[in-house]
Amino acid sequence: MTRDTVPVATVRPLRRDAELNRRKIIASARDVFSERGFGATLDDIAHHAGLGVGTVYRRFPSKEHLVEAMFADRLDEIGALAEQALTEGDPWDAFANLLLRTAALHADDRGLREVMLSNNFGRERVAESKARLIPLAMKVVQRAKDSGQLRADFEATDIAIIHMMIGSVIEYTQDVRPELWRRYLGVLLDGLRADRCHEAELPRKALDVQSLETVMCTWQPHH
Amino acid sequence: MTRDTVPVATVRPLRRDAELNRRKIIASARDVFSERGFGATLDDIAHHAGLGVGTVYRRFPSKEHLVEAMFADRLDEIGALAEQALTEGDPWDAFANLLLRTAALHADDRGLREVMLSNNFGRERVAESKARLIPLAMKVVQRAKDSGQLRADFEATDIAIIHMMIGSVIEYTQDVRPELWRRYLGVLLDGLRADRCHEAELPRKALDVQSLETVMCTWQPHH
DNA sequence: GCGAAGTTGAGGGAACTCCTCCACTTCGTG
DNA sequence: CACGAAGTGGAGGAGTTCCCTCAACTTCGC
Numbered sequence: 001m002t003r004d005t006v007p008v009a010t011v012r013p014l015r016r017d018a019e020l021n022r023r024k025i026i027a028s029a030r031d032v033f034s035e036r037g038f039g040a041t042l043d044d045i046a047h048h049a050g051l052g053v054g055t056v057y058r059r060f061p062s063k064e065h066l067v068e069a070m071f072a073d074r075l076d077e078i079g080a081l082a083e084q085a086l087t088e089g090d091p092w093d094a095f096a097n098l099l100l101r102t103a104a105l106h107a108d109d110r111g112l113r114e115v116m117l118s119n120n121f122g123r124e125r126v127a128e129s130k131a132r133l134i135p136l137a138m139k140v141v142q143r144a145k146d147s148g149q150l151r152a153d154f155e156a157t158d159i160a161i162i163h164m165m166i167g168s169v170i171e172y173t174q175d176v177r178p179e180l181w182r183r184y185l186g187v188l189l190d191g192l193r194a195d196r197c198h199e200a201e202l203p204r205k206a207l208d209v210q211s212l213e214t215v216m217c218t219w220q221p222h223h
Numbered sequence: 224m225t226r227d228t229v230p231v232a233t234v235r236p237l238r239r240d241a242e243l244n245r246r247k248i249i250a251s252a253r254d255v256f257s258e259r260g261f262g263a264t265l266d267d268i269a270h271h272a273g274l275g276v277g278t279v280y281r282r283f284p285s286k287e288h289l290v291e292a293m294f295a296d297r298l299d300e301i302g303a304l305a306e307q308a309l310t311e312g313d314p315w316d317a318f319a320n321l322l323l324r325t326a327a328l329h330a331d332d333r334g335l336r337e338v339m340l341s342n343n344f345g346r347e348r349v350a351e352s353k354a355r356l357i358p359l360a361m362k363v364v365q366r367a368k369d370s371g372q373l374r375a376d377f378e379a380t381d382i383a384i385i386h387m388m389i390g391s392v393i394e395y396t397q398d399v400r401p402e403l404w405r406r407y408l409g410v411l412l413d414g415l416r417a418d419r420c421h422e423a424e425l426p427r428k429a430l431d432v433q434s435l436e437t438v439m440c441t442w443q444p445h446h
Numbered sequence: 447g448c449g450a451a452g453t454t455g456a457g458g459g460a461a462c463t464c465c466t467c468c469a470c471t472t473c474g475t476g
Numbered sequence: 477c478a479c480g481a482a483g484t485g486g487a488g489g490a491g492t493t494c495c496c497t498c499a500a501c502t503t504c505g506c
Contacts, residue, residue, distance in 0.1 A: 052454035165388035191414025203405040275485030
């Protein structure tokens with residue numbers, strides 16, 4: 001499934017056992033990355049799959065390739081969430097649910113979180129999928145602002161920063177209280193409603209898209 | 224100043240040049256830790272001080288000791304902020320300003336941020352200073368709640384988590400926009416005001432002090 | 447049953463860090 | 477001023493961790 005999307009210049013098919021192992025590797029990578037993030041080594045993934053390291057390297061030239069193979073379609077999942085949000089009845093609920101559902105995915109999958117917040121993992125397909133997300137998010141934001149429920153000085157780039165904040169809560173508290181992040185997303189959402197702002201304007205302007213890009217290149221997973 | 228607070232069993236005084244170097248080391252550590260955090264090696268600090276590594280190790284058995292020597296009094300600074308907050312006129316302003324001023328210190332000094340958010344740096348004196356902070360914070364919170372301005376379901380441990388969130392914003396955005404964190408603290412503060420609540424209660428309970436302790440032992444600086 | 451394809455895991459090599467050691471320098475007292 | 481004690485420097489040992497290779501071995505499938 002993830003497989004045939006690559007250019008394909010009629011590569012000879014893998015031997016049956018090799019194909020089986022390839023699947024084992026991907027399954028293992030999904031497990032390991034989702035639990036331990038990209039800090040995990042290919043050695044870890046190999047052992048978790050019950051295979052030798054060499055086998056993994058024979059199939060995937062580098063960690064990058066594995067990531068690429070694994071996460072492109074998961075990002076499209078989030079794209080689907082966003083599109084769905086555009087058709088949802090109440091504009092505020094659409095906005096809030098998009099944040100909530102995305103954060104919930106982040107909480108379940110450390111690897112996904114890292115791909116989303118950093119520009120340092122995966123190239124090509126991952127980058128494309130992310131690029132497709134931006135205009136969608138902008139629409140959801142605009143709709144919520146137009147409806148007068150989301151504060152007017154909110155910007156689409158704020159979404160990314162909010163995910164960074166919630167991401168750090170997830171990172172550190174999920175062993176102790178896996179759902180605690182919902183509390184702080186709750187505070188943030190309350191703070192984002194138009195009828196709650198006390199100060200007319202938030203201090204400082206939001207990041208422009210270019211600066212956000214830079215920030216996301218700096219972003220590094222913890223340890 | 225930081226100096227004579229240690230037990231002192233009449234250690235013979237340092238030779239004049241050695242004492243000078245000791246000061247250089249501490250100054251250098253202040254610079255380097257504040258900019259690069261505790262990721263910095265003692266080698267870095269030595270070179271930045273224009274000294275050899277050996278000299279640093281002769282004076283401070285380990286990084287821990289240096290940290291201890293440096294940060295205990297900075298934490299007391301924050302304690303002073305908190306006490307000051309207790310006498311400030313408006314209870315909400317006291318609360319909000321405490322968060323703001325503390326975050327501003329964090330933004331200026333990566334080392335301080337790391338000591339505050341983690342239980343893994345510095346022992347003894349640092350731990351003491353932190354312990355003294357807790358009841359103060361609790362009072363400030365209680366006063367703001369009693370005045371009806373801070374939402375009733377806020378807890379003192381939320382302060383630490385908020386600093387983690389803001390800390391991650393600082394960490395990643397300060398090269399691009401050093402003051403951007405104020406924007407998100409602004410959102411949080413608006414979300415914390417009691418009036419015009421949308422949801423009656425935040426989802427999930429706050430951490431208890433014990434769990435927070437655990438979380439802070441897990442906390443690690445980035446990279 | 448044979449050659450091509452696949453597998454294995456010890457270990458090479460690179461990047462870091464912490465810290466030690468001892469030949470050398472400097473201090474300051476007698 | 478000279479001499480012993482105190483202090484200094486920084487190459488390098490020891491420990492990690494990680495990425496990836498390769499040569500000996502196994503399995504597949506025609």
